Amino acid sequence: MKPGLDMQSIRVSSDPAVQYLLRLGDTCLILAQRLGEWCGHAPVLEEDIALTNMALDLLGQARAVLTRAGEIETRGHDEDQLAFLRDERDYLNLTLVELPNGDFAFTVLRNFAMASLLRLLWEQLAASSDTELGAIAGKAVKEARYHRQHAADWVVRLGDGTEESARRMQDALHRLWLYVPEFFEADAVDEYAASSGLGPRWADLRDAWLAETTAVFDKAKLQLPPEPKFRSEGKRGRHSEHMGYILADLQYLQRAYPGGVW
Amino acid sequence: MSSTLTPNPSPSGRGEQSEWPLWEVFVRSKAGLDHKHCGSLHATDPTMAIQLARDVYTRRQEGTSIWVVRSDQIVASDPGEKAMYFDPMEDKIYRHPTFYELPKSVEHI
Numbered sequence: 441m442k443p444g445l446d447m448q449s450i451r452v453s454s455d456p457a458v459q460y461l462l463r464l465g466d467t468c469l470i471l472a473q474r475l476g477e478w479c480g481h482a483p484v485l486e487e488d489i490a491l492t493n494m495a496l497d498l499l500g501q502a503r504a505v506l507t508r509a510g511e512i513e514t515r516g517h518d519e520d521q522l523a524f525l526r527d528e529r530d531y532l533n534l535t536l537v538e539l540p541n542g543d544f545a546f547t548v549l550r551n552f553a554m555a556s557l558l559r560l561l562w563e564q565l566a567a568s569s570d571t572e573l574g575a576i577a578g579k580a581v582k583e584a585r586y587h588r589q590h591a592a593d594w595v596v597r598l599g600d601g602t603e604e605s606a607r608r609m610q611d612a613l614h615r616l617w618l619y620v621p622e623f624f625e626a627d628a629v630d631e632y633a634a635s636s637g638l639g640p641r642w643a644d645l646r647d648a649w650l651a652e653t654t655a656v657f658d659k660a661k662l663q664l665p666p667e668p669k670f671r672s673e674g675k676r677g678r679h680s681e682h683m684g685y686i687l688a689d690l691q692y693l694q695r696a697y698p699g700g701v702w
Numbered sequence: 703m704s705s706t707l708t709p710n711p712s713p714s715g716r717g718e719q720s721e722w723p724l725w726e727v728f729v730r731s732k733a734g735l736d737h738k739h740c741g742s743l744h745a746t747d748p749t750m751a752i753q754l755a756r757d758v759y760t761r762r763q764e765g766t767s768i769w770v771v772r773s774d775q776i777v778a779s780d781p782g783e784k785a786m787y788f789d790p791m792e793d794k795i796y797r798h799p800t801f802y803e804l805p806k807s808v809e810h811i
Contacts, residue, residue, distance in 0.1 A: 484722070486743050490757035590753055597746075 449527045453513045456632035459532060460639060461512065461573070462522075463629070463675050464561065465505030466533035469523060471554055472498035473686055474541055483544055490590060494551065497583040504576040511572075524694035528683055535674035536619035538683045545598055545608035549616055552591035556653050557623055559584035560645045569637030592656050599660025610662055617665040622672045623649070725751040726776060727759050728769040737769050745770075 452458060475495035482488035503519050510517040537554065541547050562584050565577035598605040623642055630641040657664060672680070693700060722744040728737035740759050745751035751770040760768065779787060791797070 484744060486745065486754040486758055489761075490754060493757050493761060586756075590757075593749060593753065597750075 448525075449530075450515075450517060450521055450525045452517070452522070452526060452530050453515060455513060456629045457636070457638055458509050458513045459629045460633045461505055461509035462530075462532040463534075464565075464639075465502050465509055465522070466531050467537055467554070468498045468505065468558070469502035470531070470533045470683075470686060471537040471550075472496070472502060473690055474537060474539075475547075475551075477541055478547065491547070494583075494587050494590070497580075497587065501576070501580045501583070504580075505573075508570070508572050508576065512570075520694070524691050528679055528687055529677040531674075531679065531683065531687070532677055533674050534619070534622055535672035535680050536616065536622070538674065538680060538686055539615075539619070540682055542612065542615070543608055545605065546612040546615060548591050548594035548598065549609065549612045551587060552595050552656065553616060553620065553653065555584050555587035555591050556649055557642075557645065559588050560648055561640070561642070564640040564645075568639055573638070595656055595662075596660045599657070599662045606661065609660065613657070613662050614665050618668045618670050619672050621668065621670075622675060625671070625675070627676075722746050724773040725755070725770045726773050727751075727755040728771070729755075729759055729765040730767040730769075731764055732766055737767065740764070742773060 452462065472495045475491050475498065478488065478491040479495075480488065482491050502523070506519040506522040510519065510522055534554075536550060539546075539550075559581060562577040562581035566574050566581060568574040568577065595609065599609040600606070601609075624646040626641060626643040630643065633639045634641045634644075654664060674680070674683075723746070724742055725745055726742050727740055729740050730737045743751065743754050743758055745754050748770065752768055755768045755770055756765075759765065
């Protein structure tokens, strides 16, 4: 291979099946990257290990889904090329997962929101018309169930904890809430996935997600913020200002040493 | 004697507890085997202790079941009494059932 050739960014297919998988895979990938940043910084050693365990679970899910996306795309892109060589606009993760970790309250609240969503998704994806994706989902759902339980416990502990922890959780919920509508925005990609049996419309998960998260927020004595007017659009490739910095971290090595392996 | 439950004086002088209680973790590696002590961790309550034990001690498929016990609930023999407690047994090999002639047909003893 000519030096520098594979440093160039790859473009991905606009095939809705590929886009549907990239939304899922990228969401796992970027959240894994964020959680990895806690390594060595969590409030206690035990939670440090728990957060990085979750990061590794998410990374494993991202690898499997990106690999499958590459296979369906049939342009010969593997998981590494998809993870490291796309431009920002071609990443289709939810905006929420690219936001900085903030404090521990925001971290656990985001984990809870995401694990609740991913658990619902994986449960439905287990019955996907794509048997490969179904198998990935069958394994991932067990991980997501644990992530959800672990995060929900923290949400209740901190929300219904001290004055300071309650204030931080409530602030975190206000911040997080701005990015929730994006989860459930309907579009042609979801429509295709539903009609082909690849997976559910994310919009169809909204009621179940709201019911189970608000039950935990109630228990945590957190007040639900009003429905925001703002709409984030990470799923369509339009990201916040934080995304470029993550990609710089994530991609540096592959761009500097193309094809470099462990 | 564990010191984790006694309030540690904080710099602010409020005497707040600065460390979570210590728990001992026991993991059973597979059905039919005993739970074995594998270490300890800090957690605020039983639920958190079980979850963190899962994250800290079973990440490499070590377990199928976890027990946790508050460290301060374990009563231990006094190391100072070790000689009095255990040394007298040193010369009493007749307490081992090794002096019986076993019929050949008896296996697995």
